[in-house]
Amino acid sequence: MTCSINDMGGILPLPFNTAYTASKFGATGHMKALRMELALEKQHNIHVTTVMPSFLDTNDEISQMVHAIKADRVYPLIKWKSAANRIVRGMLAGEREIKLPYFVDTFHRILK
Incomplete structure (x- = not known):
């Protein structure tokens, strides 16, 4: 199991x-390329998150x-x-990407 802690x-x-x-897009791309390499090499026992x-x-x-500017009311x-x-659960389940909080994933899909 391999995990890269990046950010949104x-x-x-x-x-x-x-x-x-x-740099963050690079880290995300690196992990995607690594997953593809593992799949091409039929290394199904190695999981990358x-x-x-x-x-x-x-x-x-x-x-x-965040508290001082009251941003925590909205975010x-x-x-x-x-x-x-959440990260451990996702890694154990073999998830490829874990976005926290979940709305980040939804927001990302809308912007694509």
């Missing part, structure tokens, strides 16, 4: 953060800023324990 910047471009966005969370409640400065931070549980 790997599927949704972030304006004014082009270098950051490029890319995790793309939005902001997690792991940094006190981010948490304080709550993801609790680290919930994220960890």
Whole structure:
């Protein structure tokens, strides 16, 4: 099992953060290419998961800023324990991509 912790910047471009966005798209593309290589080599016992969370409640400065500007009313931070549980469940289930929260996946599909 292989897992890459990326972030939603790997599927949704972030304006004014082009270098950051490029690195995240690169990490996502790398994992997709690795999955394709494993499939072509018939390595079905190796699973590759890319995790793309939005902001997690792991940094006190981010948490304080989000609370101060009241952004948490519209966009709550993801609790680290919930994220960890979801990631492990997804990896064990063989999911290719895990987007947190789920609406990130829906938003990504709309923008395609």
